[in-house]
Amino acid sequence: MTVCRKPCPSCPWRIDQDAAAIPHFRLELAEALAATCPDSRGMGPDFGAAQFACHQSRPGEEIVCTGWLATQGAAHPGVRLNVALGAAPVDALSPGEDWPPLHAEFSEVIAKLRASA
Numbered sequence: 001m002t003v004c005r006k007p008c009p010s011c012p013w014r015i016d017q018d019a020a021a022i023p024h025f026r027l028e029l030a031e032a033l034a035a036t037c038p039d040s041r042g043m044g045p046d047f048g049a050a051q052f053a054c055h056q057s058r059p060g061e062e063i064v065c066t067g068w069l070a071t072q073g074a075a076h077p078g079v080r081l082n083v084a085l086g087a088a089p090v091d092a093l094s095p096g097e098d099w100p101p102l103h104a105e106f107s108e109v110i111a112k113l114r115a116s117a
Contacts, residue, residue, distance in 0.1 A: 001064060006099050010023070011067040014100050014102060015103060025113075027117045031110060033052050033106070037068075037106035040107065044075075047078070049076065049078065052065045070096075071104060071105075073088075
């Protein structure tokens with residue numbers, strides 16, 4: 001699992017960014033990412049669920065979104081497995097000290113993206 005040091009400048013998990021900052025933003029793709037995060041009851045995602053890819057990834061060469069990993073990764077069974085196997089560092093599951101403020105929940109991210117699309 002490729003893990004970046006900190007969220008990119010246009011990361012949707014950053015509180016200070018919106019859809020206008022994301023190159024080639026498509027709302028339907030963003031909405032499909034709900035399955036990568038716990039739902040409103042705190043349940044999920046399912047084992048085998050996709051991981052939230054960085055919008056700067058190339059198709060077929062996706063890397064995980066660092067903002068998502070730091071805020072939602074601990075809830076994702078695939079991420080927990082990668083950490084247990086040593087394929088991802090445990091410190092990637094929380095924001096670093098010098099990081100920008102991040103949204104805590106996917107519902108906050110998607111509401112912002114819908115409003116700014």
